[in-house]
Amino acid sequence: MKCYNCESKIERDVYTGDIGTPLEGRSLCEECYENGDPCAVVFYNQDDTPHRISTSRNETDGEFRVKWRSTDPWRGFYRAYSDNYTPLNSAQILNGHPSQEMLAEFDERTKELFDENGIDNARAFSRSSNPNVHHFDIYARNDQVPIAEQLVTEAKKDVDYDNPKWYRNILFDESTLNILTRLFPERKIQTDFDAASLVDEYGPEIMDEVRKRVGRGSVV
Ligand SMILES: [Zn+2]
Helix, strand or coil, rough: EECCCCCEEEECCCECCCCCCCCCCECCCCCCCCCHEEEEEEEEEECCCCCEECCCCCCCCCCCCEEEEEEEECEEEEECCCCHHHHHHEEEEEEECCHHHHHHHHHHHHHHHHHCCCCCCCEEEECCCCCCCEEEEEHHHHHHHHHHHHHHHHHHHHCCCHHHHHCCCCCCCHHHHHHHHHHHHHCEEEEEEHHHHHHHHHHHHHHHHHHHHHHHHCCC
């Protein structure tokens, strides 16, 4: 028999990809079963025990499943899903970005509030094609979602989650953002997402528009 993953002949035991993994039900060699690429890590409540999900193994016993979501043929990210837990919030953790610390506080604060209110919750950290970007998702048991949502809102206020300063310098550097803010005052650009939607809207004509506005005497 051949390993589904590496296509080599399986000499000894045949392993089967765990439920909820990308290789679920596939026949694998020991090497491919044991050393699948990591997809996500799930934590429950206040417990620090990591439950890892790789392309072949699932330490949540299938309670969480991972799926690859591609944004284009080269890029994408893993997302964790569960029948018992509902996602409440999704954030991107950007290595070395100032928002990283705020998100760590947000994680702590939601855990505290959930604990005080008896909310059964989980959090998942998932990998993307960009080694510097991870997704951080918070989940609550399906029947506790309404209260849990309120607690997430409360935690966001406590850590200043919605402050636009956390959403700058991700795609654009500070000086580019400042130039776009000044040239397109009507857009009230505060975050990288504002600037990105401006660039999206103009498409390839964005540079012509910038030149036009610079020529009109707007300060750069
Ligand atoms: Zn193999």
